[in-house]
Amino acid sequence: MPVVSQTPAVPPIAPAALRHDWTRAEVRALFDLPFPELLHRAASVHRDNFDPAEVQVSTLLSVKTGGCPEDCSYCPQAQRYHTGVDATKLMETEAVLEKARQAKAAGASRFCMGAAWRSPADRDIPKVAAMIAGVKALGLETCATLGMLSGEQAKSLCEAGLDYYNHNLDTAPEFYNEIIHTREFQDRLDTLEHVRDVGMKTCSGGIVGMGETREQRAGLLQTLANLPAHPDSVPINRLVKVEGTPLADDADLVELDPFEFVRTIAVARLLMPRSMVRLSAGREQMSDELQALCFLGGANSIFYGEKLLTTGNPDTERDLALFARLGLRPMQVVDTAHTQGGGDTVHADIIESNHSCGERRATTGTDADRPDRAA
Numbered sequence: 060m061p062v063v064s065q066t067p068a069v070p071p072i073a074p075a076a077l078r079h080d081w082t083r084a085e086v087r088a089l090f091d092l093p094f095p096e097l098l099h100r101a102a103s104v105h106r107d108n109f110d111p112a113e114v115q116v117s118t119l120l121s122v123k124t125g126g127c128p129e130d131c132s133y134c135p136q137a138q139r140y141h142t143g144v145d146a147t148k149l150m151e152t153e154a155v156l157e158k159a160r161q162a163k164a165a166g167a168s169r170f171c172m173g174a175a176w177r178s179p180a181d182r183d184i185p186k187v188a189a190m191i192a193g194v195k196a197l198g199l200e201t202c203a204t205l206g207m208l209s210g211e212q213a214k215s216l217c218e219a220g221l222d223y224y225n226h227n228l229d230t231a232p233e234f235y236n237e238i239i240h241t242r243e244f245q246d247r248l249d250t251l252e253h254v255r256d257v258g259m260k261t262c263s264g265g266i267v268g269m270g271e272t273r274e275q276r277a278g279l280l281q282t283l284a285n286l287p288a289h290p291d292s293v294p295i296n297r298l299v300k301v302e303g304t305p306l307a308d309d310a311d312l313v314e315l316d317p318f319e320f321v322r323t324i325a326v327a328r329l330l331m332p333r334s335m336v337r338l339s340a341g342r343e344q345m346s347d348e349l350q351a352l353c354f355l356g357g358a359n360s361i362f363y364g365e366k367l368l369t370t371g372n373p374d375t376e377r378d379l380a381l382f383a384r385l386g387l388r389p390m391q392v393v394d395t396a397h398t399q400g401g402g403d404t405v406h407a408d409i410i411e412s413n414h415s416c417g418e419r420r421a422t423t424g425t426d427a428d429r430p431d432r433a434a
Contacts, residue, residue, distance in 0.1 A: 077333065079285050080285065081330060086277040086281045086330065089330075102356065104357065111354075111359075112387055114354070115168060115361075116363045117202065118158075118170055118171065120162075121175070122190065124145070125138065125144045129177055132304060132305040133266060134304065140305075143302075155190045155194070156193045158170075159199060163198070163199055166363065166379075166389050169202055169223070171223075171362075172187070173225075174206070177206050177242070178206040184215050187203065187216065195219075195222075203223075207247075207249075207250045208250050208254065223259065224260070225292075226254070227294065228263055234269075234278070248286075262291060263290040263292075264293040264294035264295050264327075265283075265296065266297075266298055267295065267297060267315055267323050270312050270313075283327075289331040290334055293334045293337065294337040294360075295358075296340035298315070317352075325357055327357070338350065351381075354385065354387065
């Protein structure tokens with residue numbers, strides 16, 4: 060007699076359904092679905108909201124490397140660990156813009172700038188603002204990750220033209236203190252609130268493979284999905300063990316099963332159907348087949364280029380070859396200031412506005428007040 064699998068009871072997800080009230084049990088039930096069923100559901104939701112053959116391509120540049128006073132157990136930029144990463148000063152604006160021009164020529168549509176700060180000093184904000192304005196002028200979407208922000212700092216970056224701010228939750232609330240002790244989980248939520256309040260888009264995800272359980276992976280995604288607005292981009296990082304960091308030195312830490320990583324991607328797609336789900340750190344160690352499964356499961360964004368802050372990333376030629384084999388193409392950014400309401404933009408609601416950043420809040424987020432996000 061053939062074996063009939065019993066699919067866990069989870070609520071059906073309508074194409075336009077956006078929820079912020081997921082229970083842990085519901086998220087866990089999604090993780091527990093048979094692998095083919097989970098991928099089918101995630102691929103269907105992905106298709107309802109995006110062109111499944113398009114992948115948003117970003118380039119990430121470290122504009123200030125190393126010397127961070129925090130103790131994140133995975134991070135080679137923490138000054139307390141001996142990882143071979145030397146602290147540098149903040150780059151000059153023109154040097155950053157040259158990197159941005161190179162990224163655009165290579166096909167990137169978004170340029171992200173990262174600085175290894177616990178939080179930026181107020182004196183550094185005008186320097187970063189100049190970089191943001193210059194990158195924006197090149198026709199690229201702008202993103203930054205600079206650590207914790209005050210409300211005033213967020214407003215200044217928004218006024219400079221910053222589209223996205225990245226601030227990851229890293230892991231589930233109940234596992235957080237196993238990984239980081241120099242800031243609280245609530246500090247991360249507060250920064251995301253400051254970013255939302257001034258009208259910028261949020262980019263927030265986490266790292267998997269740090270020794271957390273499936274229950275805790277469910278907790279990370281539940282927390283992200285239950286934020287007041289779903290993050291516009293959700294980076295899912297696979298731990299890269301860098302010698303000298305506590306997690307790399309933990310002999311008992313077992314590498315995350317590749318299928319569990321794909322499950323995490325797929326559940327993120329189901330919980331946050333209109334967000335970009337990004338394959339982030341760890342791609343250099345992924346096979347083409349594993350990446351293909353992630354795209355099938357709803358991933359539609361990658362970082363492009365040789366470096367991802369201080370860890371390796373597949374080079375552009377390998378990415379282009381993989382795209383060609385899978386029939387994928389990079390998403391394009393169109394100058395929406397001249398084509399408002401146009402159809403082929405990565406984010407059709409990034410428009411020039413005479414309003415202040417605070418007044419632009421109604422046009423940001425990924426929720427039901429933004430029907431234009433459904434491609």
